Amino acid sequence: MFSSLFTRRQWVLFSALLLFWLILMNSLATDVLITGVVVALLITFTCGNGLTFFTEFRWSREAVVAGFLYYGYFFSELVKSNIRLAQIVISPSLPINPGIVKIRTELTSQMGRLMLANSITMTPGTLTVELDGEWLYVHWVTVEHEDIESATRHLAAGFERYLKVIYG
Amino acid sequence: MATMLDLIGALLLVCGTAFLFLGGVGLVRMPDTYNRIQAGTKTTTLGTLLTLLGVAFIHPDWSFKLLLIAIFLLFTNPLSSQIMARAIHRNGGDQSPLTHIDRLAEDKGR
Incomplete structure (x- = not known):
């Protein structure tokens, strides 16, 4: 469903941000999860075209x-x-x-x-x-x-x- | 066993603090802004990493969060010192008379 909405680069960024947030909060409660998803989406759409660690990474x-x-x-x-x-x-x-x-x-x-x-x-x-x-x-x-x-x-x-x- | 981990952690904390202290000494002793950036922001990298590692030994359950702090530090520290150095150079900031070569000024004429 999201694959058409996101480019691959944005997917990587979104997942990394969400993972970072979840590890930091150390919880999977609904409010924590929703806040994380909303903020990660906002950042992905505003700064999604910046460089990330895996941009241009050769997957070999x-x-x-x-x-x-x-x-x-x-x-x-x-x-x-x-x-x-x-x-x-x-x-x-x-x-x-x-x-x-x-x-x-x-x-x-x-x-x-x-x-x-x-x-x-x-x-x-x-x-x-x-x-x-x-x-x-x-x-x-x-x-x-x-x-x-x-x-x-x-x-x-x-x-x-x-x-x-x-x-x- | 726990005391052994505490001991290693304490040793790492002492090493980390020593590097942080030397960074502070460098901040005072270095002659110009570039050299101060070198001493002040970079000896502290290893100091902070060792401190975080030491804390991870004493509180193993904090390891994940400490790792996140370390990663964040490794990504932001070089960028901020680089931006500072560039801003100073572009504005013709102070340069110690000891500086005997400046290829950037030669190339850009500033």
Whole structure:
């Protein structure tokens, strides 16, 4: 019945929102359910064309495996760079060397680029300032490479390897 | 067994709080807005995640809700710091004299 009313993208968004709500409320009472459905419908119709986590997701076995590997890699990077930044913050001389470098991504999908920018931002020490097509401008607390190729290899290549498989 | 879980949870909470504290120190020590964003919003990511994990060990029945908080944090945190950094750059905000390279300013002429 709803399949004609909703696009696939809207279906995914609606289900995710409703699930989120139900887990948060931890109840299946009628009033909770009705509130959830109404609000999820409103959001789906007003913002239904935005990007979601599964937009452009390639539904293959490799993509799912790469998804898990990606999160493993992401969390190990998160911990490593957090410790590095913490060391900078507590050392008395504050050894920073900040600058904004430019890197070039090979990813072509919107969602892939967004995930790359977010991953770079989430890793402490690097912060995506601007996204412009295939170019990313990254603020780096300790600039180690100024030219585009080696900065790309250093900052983006690790994430790109997985994102290429997941989103393309 | 419950005491073991409590112990692990308490240790994780201490680690999380340590990272949150270092984030606060970074906020004070860093020279310009970009570096403050780096320290203030990002060391706190790991700090908050560890704190949530610690709470999950102490109250296992809260795990689902804590997971939702963690997911929400992972999605909103990078976006907000990115938007802040971009807004500052577009408005020509303060930049520490230590900044020796700015490719964005070179390309966009601002």
